Amino acid sequence: MTLLLARDLAINFGGIKAVDGITFDVTPGEIFTIIGPNGAGKTTIFNLISRIYNTSAGRLVFDGDDITHTPPHQIAGRGIARTFQNVELFEHATLLQNMLLGQHAHRKTRVWEELLFLPRVRVAERHIRRRVEEVIEFLDLQRYRDAPVRDLPYGVRKVIELARALCTQPKLILLDEPSSGLNVEETEDLSFWIRDLRDDLGITVVMVEHDLALVNDVSDRVMAVNSGRLLTIGTPAEVQSHPDVVKAYLGG
Numbered sequence: 001m002t003l004l005l006a007r008d009l010a011i012n013f014g015g016i017k018a019v020d021g022i023t024f025d026v027t028p029g030e031i032f033t034i035i036g037p038n039g040a041g042k043t044t045i046f047n048l049i050s051r052i053y054n055t056s057a058g059r060l061v062f063d064g065d066d067i068t069h070t071p072p073h074q075i076a077g078r079g080i081a082r083t084f085q086n087v088e089l090f091e092h093a094t095l096l097q098n099m100l101l102g103q104h105a106h107r108k109t110r111v112w113e114e115l116l117f118l119p120r121v122r123v124a125e126r127h128i129r130r131r132v133e134e135v136i137e138f139l140d141l142q143r144y145r146d147a148p149v150r151d152l153p154y155g156v157r158k159v160i161e162l163a164r165a166l167c168t169q170p171k172l173i174l175l176d177e178p179s180s181g182l183n184v185e186e187t188e189d190l191s192f193w194i195r196d197l198r199d200d201l202g203i204t205v206v207m208v209e210h211d212l213a214l215v216n217d218v219s220d221r222v223m224a225v226n227s228g229r230l231l232t233i234g235t236p237a238e239v240q241s242h243p244d245v246v247k248a249y250l251g252g
């Protein structure tokens with residue numbers, strides 16, 4: 001069974017082929033990592049999946065549905081969550097307030113019901129709060145729940161962005177350079193959380209990552225790309241020993 005299928009994925013910026021005919025699939029419960037040198041097209045692939053960019057060619061299928069032309073504001077509701085290389089949070093809001101925003105995609109109540117704070121809204125609010133508290137506990141963020149994000153260390157803010165993504169209740173989470181800016185201890189914690197996302201929460205993970213130690217530690221399969229093209233897909237060991245990857249990514 002395939003959860004995410006990308007078939008002949010392509011996008012052009014002017015005359016530049018940023019992604020050039022890439023095909024891959026991700027199975028449920030898999031930790032799938034994309035590697036490649038700077039400018040290889042890794043984040044562009046994420047932008048295509050999350051529908052920030054429109055494809056020039058190719059097809060995207062998620063959980064059996066074609067999402068090639070799905071509007072980006074509907075992607076979270078479909079079950080795809082995303083983090084970014086640069087932390088995208090509301091700096092003046094608290095951790096708790098940032099996380100409550102992550103539940104917006106699943107709100108079923110109408111504006112007029114919320115204005116009147118009807119019983120249906122109160123039930124939904126309790127459910128949302130309970131879900132947020134579960135994520136806070138899962139990522140051990142209790143001590144920061146009421147702190148303004150701007151006052152927190154960078155490593156904690158990276159975890160908060162992950163927490164907000166989890167609040168959308170995704171089937172698939174896209175982690176874009178999750179270890180960027182983290183120290184060794186924080187990266188070790190991250191490796192445990194990535195596995196726990198899959199093992200404890202049943203979330204499939206697709207990750208863009210430059211830290212090969214982390215890639216080796218958590219990945220089931222790895223896809224290497226360069227100049228927008230697919231080099232190879234396989235286990236971490238197979239991919240990192242592939243001649244084209246050694247030449248393009250490892251400098252061999």
